[in-house]
Amino acid sequence: MELYMSLAIGIIFTVGVYLILSRSLLRIILGTSLLTHGVHMLLLTMSRLKTGAAPLLGQKADAYVDPLPQALILTSIVISFGVTSFFFVLAYKAYQKLGTDDMELLRGKDDE
Amino acid sequence: MNNLLVFPLLIPLCAAAILIFLKNNVIAQRWISVIGMLATVSASGAILVQVKTEGIQTLHMSGWMPPYGIVFVADTLAALLVLAASAVGAFCLIFSFGTVGAERERYYYYPFFQFLLVGVNGSFLTGDLFNLFVCFEVMLISSYALIVLGGTKRQLRETLKYMLINILSSTLFVAAVAYLYGAVGTLNMAHLSLRVAEAGQDGILNVIAILFLIVFSLKAGLFLFFWLPGSYSVPPAAVAALFGALLTKVGLYALIRTFTLIFYHEPQVTHGWIGWMAAATMVLGAFGAVAYSDVQRILNYNVVISVGFIAFGLAVASKDSLDGAVFYLLHDMFAKALLFILGGLIVHLSGTSRLKEMGGLIRKYPAAGWMFFIAALAVAGIPPLSGFAGKLLLIRGGLQEKEYLLTAISLASSFIVLYSLIRLFMNAFWGEEKARPEQAPALSKGMLLSAAGLCVIVIAMGLGSEWVYRFVTDAGDTLMNPAIYIDAVLKE
Numbered sequence: 001m002e003l004y005m006s007l008a009i010g011i012i013f014t015v016g017v018y019l020i021l022s023r024s025l026l027r028i029i030l031g032t033s034l035l036t037h038g039v040h041m042l043l044l045t046m047s048r049l050k051t052g053a054a055p056l057l058g059q060k061a062d063a064y065v066d067p068l069p070q071a072l073i074l075t076s077i078v079i080s081f082g083v084t085s086f087f088f089v090l091a092y093k094a095y096q097k098l099g100t101d102d103m104e105l106l107r108g109k110d111d112e
Numbered sequence: 113m114n115n116l117l118v119f120p121l122l123i124p125l126c127a128a129a130i131l132i133f134l135k136n137n138v139i140a141q142r143w144i145s146v147i148g149m150l151a152t153v154s155a156s157g158a159i160l161v162q163v164k165t166e167g168i169q170t171l172h173m174s175g176w177m178p179p180y181g182i183v184f185v186a187d188t189l190a191a192l193l194v195l196a197a198s199a200v201g202a203f204c205l206i207f208s209f210g211t212v213g214a215e216r217e218r219y220y221y222y223p224f225f226q227f228l229l230v231g232v233n234g235s236f237l238t239g240d241l242f243n244l245f246v247c248f249e250v251m252l253i254s255s256y257a258l259i260v261l262g263g264t265k266r267q268l269r270e271t272l273k274y275m276l277i278n279i280l281s282s283t284l285f286v287a288a289v290a291y292l293y294g295a296v297g298t299l300n301m302a303h304l305s306l307r308v309a310e311a312g313q314d315g316i317l318n319v320i321a322i323l324f325l326i327v328f329s330l331k332a333g334l335f336l337f338f339w340l341p342g343s344y345s346v347p348p349a350a351v352a353a354l355f356g357a358l359l360t361k362v363g364l365y366a367l368i369r370t371f372t373l374i375f376y377h378e379p380q381v382t383h384g385w386i387g388w389m390a391a392a393t394m395v396l397g398a399f400g401a402v403a404y405s406d407v408q409r410i411l412n413y414n415v416v417i418s419v420g421f422i423a424f425g426l427a428v429a430s431k432d433s434l435d436g437a438v439f440y441l442l443h444d445m446f447a448k449a450l451l452f453i454l455g456g457l458i459v460h461l462s463g464t465s466r467l468k469e470m471g472g473l474i475r476k477y478p479a480a481g482w483m484f485f486i487a488a489l490a491v492a493g494i495p496p497l498s499g500f501a502g503k504l505l506l507i508r509g510g511l512q513e514k515e516y517l518l519t520a521i522s523l524a525s526s527f528i529v530l531y532s533l534i535r536l537f538m539n540a541f542w543g544e545e546k547a548r549p550e551q552a553p554a555l556s557k558g559m560l561l562s563a564a565g566l567c568v569i570v571i572a573m574g575l576g577s578e579w580v581y582r583f584v585t586d587a588g589d590t591l592m593n594p595a596i597y598i599d600a601v602l603k604e
Contacts, residue, residue: 020280025272032279039286046294069293072242076286079249080279086256087275094268106269 005045012038025091025101029084036080040073116162117171117184119155120194120233123148128226138217142209145222149202152229156195163191164583168590168600170239178239178601179300185239185601189438189587193236193365196442199569200357200449201229207453207562208350211460216261216348224261228254228354235362239601241292241299244366245285248331252278255359258351259343267346274343281330288323295320302601305374305594313377321375321382325389328370332363334423335389337416341400344415345408349456352408356415357449361441364422368437371426372591379429387427391518393420394525401532405467407540410532411455414491417525418444424522425506433509435588439580440502443573447491447499450566451533454484457559458540467536472545479560481541483567488533490570493526498573501581 012034019031047069053061055070095101127148134140163169163186171184186194205225212221231251238244256278260271293299295316296307308317326336333340340360344352367386375382397420400413422444425437457480462470474481486497493499503526510519573580590596 020276028276032276032283035280035283036286039283039290042287043290043293046290048294068299069290072289072293075242075246079246080282083249083253083256083275083279083282086253087279090256090260090268090271090275093263094272097263097265097268103272106272 001049002045005041005049009038009041009045012041023103025094025103028103029087029091032087033080033084036076036084040076043069043073043076114162114169114171114186116155116159117169117186117237120152120159120198120237121230123152123155124226124229124233128223128230131223131226132220135218135220138214141217141222145205145226146202148226149198149205149229152198152233153195153202156191156198156233159186160188160191160195160583162186163188164586168597170601179298179303182243183239183300183302183601184237185302185597186237187587187590187597187600188583189365189368189590190236192438192442192583192587193361193445194233196445197232197236197358197361198229200445200566201225201232201354203449203562203566204350204354204357204453206565207353207456207559208348210556210558211350211456212348213262219261221258221261224254224257225354228258228358230254232358232362236365239301241289241301241304245282245289248285248362248366249282251359251362252282255355258354259347261351262348264346270343270346273339277330277339281327284323284330285327288320288327291316291320291323300601301369301373302598305598306602308374309377313375317375318378318381321371321378322385324370324375325367325382325385328363328367329389330363331360332367332423333360333393333416333419334363334367334386335393335396335420337393337397337419340416341409341412344412345406349452349459352411352456353449353452356411356452357445360415360419361445364419364426364441367423368426368434368591372429372434373594373597376429376594383427383429386423387515387518390420390423390427391521393417393423394521398525398528401528405539407455407459407465407467407536410536411451414451414529414532415448417529418448418491421503421506421522421525424518425509427518428506428509428513428515430509430513431588431592432505432512434591435581435584436502436505436507436509438587438591439505439584440499442580442584443490443498443502443570446566446569446573447487450483450487450563450570451491453559453563453566454480454487455536457555457563458484458536461555462540462546467539470540470546471543472541474541475545477555480555480563481537483563484537484541486567487570488530488537490574491533492530494530496571496574498570498577500574501577 016031016034019027047066052063052065053059055064055067169186173182234247330336397416425433459465490497490499493503
């Protein structure tokens with residue numbers, strides 16, 4: 001199972017990196033959110049995908065899955081959610097003021 | 113157990129929360145943020161005294177013993193850095209009163225300022241890797257807001273790049289944490305150190321160490337500093353001073369902590385990389401500092417050079433050079449804040465940031481001129497001032513460990529620093545008075561007050577090096593012997 005997850009994460013990372021290297025700002029933001037998906041799946045995978053009950057003591061099971069990565073992922077999800085929404089608003093504002101979403105045109109050696 | 117440790121976070125956090133309700137009352141905002149900042153400085157001073165007298169202090173959140181709970185650890189290095197960060201924050205806060213403009217002050221400038229300090233102090237004090245990530249994010253999100261606040265075209269453009277770089281490095285940080293958790297199964301730094309020592313730092317752990325090196329180098333501007341000169345030149349001077357003094361230093365602290373506490377078993381791999389990155393950083397930073405004739409660019413490349421300089425101390429990793437790195441780190445926080453504040457004043461007074469269009473400021477503003485001169489000498493490391501003792505220790509450490517090339521590069525970079533800053537001084541303050549806007553801009557007392565305060569600290573740190581060294585050598589001992597740190601955290 002870990003092997004398939006790793007392959008999937010690899011594909012997500014590849015696509016994310018490809019999108020980040022493109023010129024359009026929206027594609028870059030999509031790339032960053034794909035990358036965060038990738039690392040969250042990586043966190044889950046790296047704690048071994050053993051079969052076990054959900055980490056609720058009421059389940060009275062013999063074995064539970066590792067609860068720690070789930071807490072880490074939950075933290076990381078809300079952080080990246082906040083950052084992504086800020087990034088979207090920033091991109092919107094930049095589009096309004098600068099009139100372009102092409103990163104090539106945002107090099108800005110000159111000081112306006 | 114020592115509840116005092118959480119106060120450097122709690123006080124700015126509460127101050128920021130209260131400030132959100134006082135949007136339109138700028139006077140109240142200023143008072144509350146100053147009071148909060150002074151309380152933070154005194155709390156961190158108290159922590160430093162306790163650490164000095166009673167040894168390393170720890171705080172187990174909610175009474176969960178490590179490695180299961182989150183632990184806050186104050187060794188001498190963390191306590192020194194928290195105190196320095198809070199003091200620098202206080203001076204930048206006072207400087208921002210007259211300079212950031214009423215519009216920013218009404219749009220949550222002070223809350224963001226306080227949140228930034230929460231993140232910085234938290235990063236210094238935490239003893240848990242994932243909590244370090246969270247504190248980094250607190251600091252970074254506030255820094256995004258502080259850079260873009262005002263919303264000019266340049267700020268929007270540079271913030272886009274700054275955010276993208278930091279989202280990438282945070283993503284890599286989480287990936288590195290995932291790999292490390294998968295390899296050794298813990299996140300508490302002291303426990304990590306034990307587990308890594310038991311497992312032996314073999315191939316996979318070396319790869320993870322290099323991944324951490326890349327992550328923290330992106331944050332600290334060590335070799336991967338291409339984002340730094342652009343994004344630090346767009347915010348107002350008070351914010352740039354705060355960034356130049358604190359943000360890269362947090363990355364450096366994370367590097368020092370990681371590579372002295374956790375990944376210290378294979379220095380020929382990890383520390384070799386750090387050494388070459390430090391050398392490249394100093395050389396490239398020196399090119400930048402000489403090439404530009406723009407005040408902000410010159411100062412930004414000086415930040416880059418000093419990052420390389422401190423990383424050189426970490427790369428050599430003997431007692432002397434780690435002492436020197438800690439000493440220089442402390443000095444650099446104050447000196448860079450002073451330099452950026454005075455650079456901001458120069459731009460404010462001459463109405464331009466281009467060297468060619470300014471001149472003759474010394475006749476009207478002698479105090480600012482001589483303070484800039486002192487700051488330049490301090491950053492270059494001229495003996496009676498604060499930069500000297502750190503540089504001396506670093507150079508001595510480098511020579512003792514026979515790292516002649518690195519030592520030569522770092523000595524040469526000091527000349528470049530001196531040249532670039534004196535060139536700035538001579539262009540701005542000497543020579544003919546150039547045409548300026550009709551009314552000569554006033555220089556209020558408040559602006560000079562913060563610069564003067566930092567100037568006094570820089571001089572005092574130089575004259576009282578012996579006194580500062582007693583703390584610094586304590587910090588160096590803990591860095592050299594990770595066992596001291598581990599015992600303090602795990603055995604109680």
